[in-house]
């Protein structure tokens with residue numbers, strides 16, 4: 128992290144944007160701590176907390192035992208008692224064993240206790256396919272969180288959003304689940320620290336279009352952008368909407384866009400059934416059914432566990448070719 | 460030449476190491492499915508002694524670093540390497556990969572990518588054996604990292620409460636990824652934890668594989684008589700956590716010092732010193748293993764990839780319809 132005090136970065140990785148966000152937040156707020164497996168010495172399995180130990184010391188950047196339920200639970204307790212923890216789960220798949228602390232404790236503290244207290248913390252983790260990690264290291268489990276009232280949920284795709292959303296999450300009075308994607312860390316983009324362009328609950332229209340709305344988030348945004356470039360050559364003008372946060376969800380931007388284009392494709396690495404994409408699809412249908420020219424299509428991962436075999440894993444999630452193919456059919 | 464046990468244990472350890480070297484090569488050749496490959500180089504003693512002390516019908520689960528244990532339990536290197544390559548001939552049709560190898564025929568109830576995830580499985584397996592009056596023991600293999608998972612203690616308590624034929628076996632390689640054991644536990648004496656659940660305990664902290672075998676066998680034999688046990692085997696992870704990890708978090712001097720504690724060269728020296736085998740005999744064993752593992756490499760590389768429809772198989776029973784593919788779902792809607 129060379130020029131920490133720079134305000135504008137022409138090109139920064141998603142990983143460094145996150146590191147910088149944690150760095151800046153920790154300088155501002157002495158009560159922010161980081162805790163998780165290999166976050167200190169190792170710098171995080173995907174490098175997002177690299178060097179923070181050196182800068183902030185081991186009182187604030189804490190390696191934990193491999194004890195996920197207690198990592199989340201202890202962060203909840205610390206958040207209730209004056210600290211603002213950033214807890215890290217190395218893989219989103221570890222929601223499995225942590226879900227009691229996330230859904231029954233963290234999400235419900237404020238409500239159950241009649242609004243006396245909240246647990247203002249951020250739970251950072253990463254998910255998604257692309258490394259042949261298999262059924263227990265490649266999932267997209269955001270739907271579990273969206274299904275649980277009480278939690279903010281952020282899944283940025285771009286470095287600038289990653290920075291600002293994480294900074295924002297570290298200031299608000301709600302617990303936030305922050306899900307990164309393992310194949311986004313090395314992607315790059317600009318970062319403007321001064322331009323607070325990414326408040327929670329505000330989607331970003333990455334590309335204006337007239338014929339169809341492609342609504343997505345996280346890594347699939349990059350697929351949507353590539354597909355829209357191909358579609359443009361075939362005279363189809365796609366509007367690409369990056370939701371950035373799933374709670375709060377920017378329903379208005381989705382609805383306005385689809386009212387304009389009258390066609391929609393929801394794109395996600397999550398499941399087809401009972402999922403974030405199925406929720407967005409029903410929002411569109413409920414609000415836009417009068418103008419829709421075609422059924423809303425949700426293009427997602429297959430409703431199966433994630434296979435290791437690279438040739439199977441590749442087609443398990445959406446492909447750019449198929450996004451183009453389905454979008455053309457929607458516009459037909 | 461009365462001692463055939465030590466050569467047998469030596470051969471098992473050497474097969475494990477050579478197999479793992481091939482896994483590493485498979486990665487270098489770009490033929491492995493991904494890089495999440497956790498090698499047991501340096502840790503061969505535990506799998507060899509416990510694996511050999513188990514009986515034919517005994518079963519086991521392993522952690523993510525489980526290749527060595529499966530080799531010791533009779534895993535076929537061809538099908539193992541094919542699995543690691545994500546190929547059709549692999550033990551799980553290439554859908555499980557390195558971290559999920561399993562073979563019900565050989566009693567391998569599954570490797571696991573969730574630290575601690577496979578531990579309660581052996582409790583349930585042992586419940587079955589006891590109920591069905593089968594004389595079998597089920598062994599859970601896991602790393603020192605899993606000693607910090609609550610589910611281990613829930614499982615130990617059940618094993619103790621219900622007097623189950625179970626052994627919990629911790630391969631303590633001193634690290635959980637980049638975190639040294641000292642930074643992960645308040646008290647390092649794992650046996651004490653197991654003792655407090657009433658388990659028979661064994662702590663192995665030397666390189667004598669033959670004596671480790673006899674001691675492990677006692678624990679396993681007691682488990683067969685419904686006295687569950689716990690074995691901790693201390694060792695050292697010679698290389699990185701996974702294939703890509705260069706271990707920047709530990710000193711090279713530590714590594715070179717610890718790599719001297721090599722169970723394989725220790726066993727081979729023991730054999731020579733005690734006139735069990737001479738250098739030529741050992742070389743012959745090593746050469747045969749090389750040939751075996753080279754063939755496995757070839758098998759894995761030449762194994763075909765899966766047809767695309769394989770994604771949808773094995774989600775539900777083969778008597779049930781396959782999940783409908785997205786392509787079918789989406790085209791049906793669009794063609795409406």
Ligand SMILES: Cc1ncc(C[n+]2csc(CCOP(=O)(O)OP(=O)(O)O)c2C)c(N)n1
Pocket residue numbers: 164193195217221497522523524572573574575601602603604605632634635636696700
């Ligand atoms: C529940 C869970 N937490 C974290 C991880 C990530 N992870 C994979 S291996 C590993 C280290 C495990 O250490 P140990 O149990 O000692 O086994 P070793 O790798 O040393 O053989 C970690 C943290 C995981 N796979 N599962």
Ligand SMILES: [Mg+2]
Pocket residue numbers: 602603604630631632633634635636
């Ligand atoms: Mg370990």
